[in-house]
Amino acid sequence: MNVEKIIKTEKEIPLESRTIIHFMLVNNKINEAFADILKPYDVSLQQFNVLRILRGQNGKPANLSTLNERMVTKMSNTTRLVDKLILKGFANRIVCPSNRRKVEINITSEGKKVLKRMDTAMQKAEKSILKNISTKELEQLNSLFNKF
Amino acid sequence: MNVEKIIKTEKEIPLESRTIIHFMLVNNKINEAFADILKPYDVSLQQFNVLRILRGQNGKPANLSTLNERMVTKMSNTTRLVDKLILKGFANRIVCPSNRRKVEINITSEGKKVLKRMDTAMQKAEKSILKNISTKELEQLNSLFNKF
DNA sequence: ATACAATAATTGTATATACAAATGTATTTT
DNA sequence: AAAATACATTTGTATATACAATTATTGTAT
Structure with a gap:
């Protein structure tokens, strides 16, 4: 790269x-x-990320602030992101009984099923993206990124 | 970082x-x-990028495909991005006389003026972002990125 | 108990971006 | 020259994201 x-520039950067x-x-x-x-x-990278977080909860429901904390790319409207997942049948949402301000979001079995297929494809893509990078170089990248 | x-995950990634x-x-x-x-x-990073490309043309007008080629983050609607710049008075656009399918986009003097101020601020931000990275590490990053 | 502040999520609104279809112009083919 | 193709941009439409204002609920102070 x-x-x-x-x-397309000739100038020295x-x-x-x-x-x-x-x-x-x-x-x-x-x-x-x-x-x-x-x-x-038909899911965005952020939606995929949220589905993974939901699955990682192992049945324990997540509320919006939990999702926001854990998302790789935080964003200012997780409500609507979850709306989309619900619309697609990949998640559901109920009002939290113990604290009615909060909300409980879960992945559906349909969501899990589709996520499993996505995972396989995503892992392949990851491999392809990193095909020219050695383990040592990955470690180098990680330690350089730590400095940011 | x-x-x-x-x-916020405990799992080994x-x-x-x-x-x-x-x-x-x-x-x-x-x-x-x-x-x-x-x-x-009131400009996005992409709009800033286009303003810089326009200035880099040194008076030579740019058409949309030129902009698209040179943008760091290419996108599928440069027309509208330019619309915004024109609306803000930072650029202007005329139909190319020699080929009426094309369009000639230029930065305005107002655009240049504002861009100059943005440049200063952006350079400061760049410095701050990279404050913990040495020259050697920058070179390392660049050569690692080359492998992608 | 009431008022006030804090918390959690939703809604309204504006901008950004993606993609496909449409428009207008120029070039090539027959 | 007319028709077909290619080119460059624009427009329509849908989704994504940002941010502020609003709503609803809970917790705290007086």
């Missing part, structure tokens, strides 16, 4: 800016790859 | 997935920092 070629642009380019590539995988299932 | 802490999640977390952080800087100017 060559930055200058992709954004300062190392700092170049790194950030590079960062964004790789991130876009990853996001597009994942979005492509998820498209047939 | 600790992945497990941020997404496989190195591959962890790297990608880490990637996204850092990217989100960068995007938020930049968005915060740009918010007072």
